[in-house]
Amino acid sequence: MVIGRGPSLTEQVTAHLKTQIADGAFAEGRIPPETELASDLGVSRTTVRDALSRLEHEGAIYRRQGSGTFVNPHGLQIRSRLEEIWSYEQMLRDHGYTPSVRVVTLSREPAGAGAAADLRVDRGTPLLVMEKLFLEDDVPVVLTRNRISADRIDLEPGEADAAAPIFEFLDRHSANSLSYYLSDLVPAVLDERRAGLLGVPPGTAALSFEEVGYDAAAQPVVQSVSHFRDDLVRFRLMRRRSPA
Amino acid sequence: MVIGRGPSLTEQVTAHLKTQIADGAFAEGRIPPETELASDLGVSRTTVRDALSRLEHEGAIYRRQGSGTFVNPHGLQIRSRLEEIWSYEQMLRDHGYTPSVRVVTLSREPAGAGAAADLRVDRGTPLLVMEKLFLEDDVPVVLTRNRISADRIDLEPGEADAAAPIFEFLDRHSANSLSYYLSDLVPAVLDERRAGLLGVPPGTAALSFEEVGYDAAAQPVVQSVSHFRDDLVRFRLMRRRSPA
DNA sequence: CAGTGGTCTAGACCACTTT
DNA sequence: AAGTGGTCTAGACCACTGA
Numbered sequence: 325m326v327i328g329r330g331p332s333l334t335e336q337v338t339a340h341l342k343t344q345i346a347d348g349a350f351a352e353g354r355i356p357p358e359t360e361l362a363s364d365l366g367v368s369r370t371t372v373r374d375a376l377s378r379l380e381h382e383g384a385i386y387r388r389q390g391s392g393t394f395v396n397p398h399g400l401q402i403r404s405r406l407e408e409i410w411s412y413e414q415m416l417r418d419h420g421y422t423p424s425v426r427v428v429t430l431s432r433e434p435a436g437a438g439a440a441a442d443l444r445v446d447r448g449t450p451l452l453v454m455e456k457l458f459l460e461d462d463v464p465v466v467l468t469r470n471r472i473s474a475d476r477i478d479l480e481p482g483e484a485d486a487a488a489p490i491f492e493f494l495d496r497h498s499a500n501s502l503s504y505y506l507s508d509l510v511p512a513v514l515d516e517r518r519a520g521l522l523g524v525p526p527g528t529a530a531l532s533f534e535e536v537g538y539d540a541a542a543q544p545v546v547q548s549v550s551h552f553r554d555d556l557v558r559f560r561l562m563r564r565r566s567p568a
Numbered sequence: 569m570v571i572g573r574g575p576s577l578t579e580q581v582t583a584h585l586k587t588q589i590a591d592g593a594f595a596e597g598r599i600p601p602e603t604e605l606a607s608d609l610g611v612s613r614t615t616v617r618d619a620l621s622r623l624e625h626e627g628a629i630y631r632r633q634g635s636g637t638f639v640n641p642h643g644l645q646i647r648s649r650l651e652e653i654w655s656y657e658q659m660l661r662d663h664g665y666t667p668s669v670r671v672v673t674l675s676r677e678p679a680g681a682g683a684a685a686d687l688r689v690d691r692g693t694p695l696l697v698m699e700k701l702f703l704e705d706d707v708p709v710v711l712t713r714n715r716i717s718a719d720r721i722d723l724e725p726g727e728a729d730a731a732a733p734i735f736e737f738l739d740r741h742s743a744n745s746l747s748y749y750l751s752d753l754v755p756a757v758l759d760e761r762r763a764g765l766l767g768v769p770p771g772t773a774a775l776s777f778e779e780v781g782y783d784a785a786a787q788p789v790v791q792s793v794s795h796f797r798d799d800l801v802r803f804r805l806m807r808r809r810s811p812a
Numbered sequence: 813c814a815g816t817g818g819t820c821t822a823g824a825c826c827a828c829t830t831t
Numbered sequence: 832a833a834g835t836g837g838t839c840t841a842g843a844c845c846a847c848t849g850a
Contacts, residue, residue: 332819357835368821373836389836390828397786398750406650407807491809502809506642509803511755511773529755529773542641559753561650565735565746576838601816612840617817633817634847 333367337375340365345384345395353395355385383562402560411489412458412466412550419557421460427483428455428467428521432474439471442536442547450474454486457521464522465557468550476500476545490537490546500539502546507535512551522553530554577611581619584609589628589639597639599629627806646804655733656702656710656794663801665704671727672699672711672765676718683715686780686791694718698730701765708766709801712794720744720789734781734790744783746790751779756795766797774798 341361344350355361358376362369376393379385384399404418416423434448443451452474458466470490476498479485485493491502512532519526530551537546585605588594599605602620606613620637623629628643648662660667678692687695696718702710714734720742723729729737735746756776763770774795781790 406805409807504806504808507805511775511798513757513773529757531755554755561751562748563651564748
């Protein structure tokens with residue numbers, strides 16, 4: 325393994341250590357001391373520490389002051405970290421799926437009270453509503469509905485446009501690029517329509533994200549609700565005692 | 569504001585900036601350049617950057633290369649970050665509650681298939697089961713059930729013991745201190761019993777954590793299930809586009 | 813092109829764990 | 832006492848943004 329120019333040194337070191345961890349290169353889960361890694365790889369200790377900090381944050385390793393750095397035996401069980409989800413397609417790929425997308429509905433409707441408040445528009449403002457289903461081998465996994473103020477969009481979208489990830493769609497057809505989402509984790513009991521679309525009995529519990537996407541100027545751009553098949557995609561996280 | 573000895577410089581700088589942000593000391597949400605902060609506070613730029621990285625990670629600020637560092641206008645909406653929850657009591661305090669604890673049941677039962685697998689013991693092994701309810705002004709907010717292999721505990725616990733946070737209980741009465749949890753986020757439809765304890769109609773949706781707590785040697789110590797009143801405590805998170 | 817954050821270095825000292 | 836990770840410094844250069 326040669327560490328040279330290209331991506332940042334920290335990224336190269338991170339990737340290198342990840343590979344070694346996956347290969348089980350560290351006996352008994354013990355990772356060499358930082359100074360040793362630094363001289364072996366020909367970088368400064370600071371760079372090694374940056375890389376180790378990332379891995380620690382991802383849950384791949386943990387560190388004990390005075391003792392050493394160790395491989396996290398449960399590191400592989402975290403498939404997607406909630407804060408890092410950006411596209412549901414990518415999230416499903418992280419879970420080992422190769423998802424397809426189906427546009428369920430594509431319509432206009434006037435803003436109700438909730439959407440109007442979230443998007444900071446007047447009630448009755450025309451909204452573009454896109455409902456999409458993500459499937460794996462024709463089995464529905466995620467159902468998502470996006471609402472956008474219609475006058476922010478520069479065209480009358482067809483299904484091909486709507487099938488793209490919402491942030492790509494907005495990059496292309498709106499002046500307001502998505503910068504971040506504020507998401508609530510909400511438990512739901514699926515109604516008949518949603519249960520039907522997701523292929524489960526009505527009354528089934530589903531985790532949902534209720535979220536608003538904002539642009540760089542902190543202006544709301546899109547309101548979304550997404551429901552997940554709990555039997556097919558599950559969110560797992562690790563909580564450590566004191567350190568990050 | 570004087571930066572001197574005591575907690576780490578980084579922590580002092582972090583706390584100082586947090587206060588300034590909360591006080592609205594930064595006009596238009598713009599935080600001074602790192603070099604300026606460093607010389608003003610009499611610390612190195614590295615230290616300032618460490619502090620800013622923490623704040624960025626907490627969602628309090630965001631940074632744009634070449635442009636500057638800015639206050640996150642939605643920073644205050646994140647009350648508890650999932651990865652940092654350790655004690656439910658503390659979590660509820662973060663949400664603005666002053667919770668009380670009620671021990672609902674305190675019993676022994678043989679391990680079923682699920683608990684046996686999670687705790688890596690044989691089916692039928694005696695388990696200590698503690699069920700607790702966290703309330704705010706007599707209104708139930710969280711219901712949690714812990715299962716521990718009985719032979720790991722050095723006493724027959726009374727209600728006073730069980731009312732303590734589980735990690736404190738284990739610190740005191742077991743050789744296996746909790747080091748981390750692996751938690752699944754699971755949507756649930758409350759059955760009659762749980763709905764009754766939480767004071768909601770049966771059939772209500774609730775978010776639950778299904779988790780296993782491990783000691784420093786990665787041995788399972790406790791299996792827990794916790795249900796949350798969605799109308800009283802909600803998990804909110806922020807997802808940013810590219811950077812952490 | 814000036815100013816900002818991002819990366820990286822080399823070295824010092826401290827706090828903690830282990831032997 | 833030796834070895835580990837944690838904190839901190841001072842300085843260099845790079846990548847990007849915006850006037």
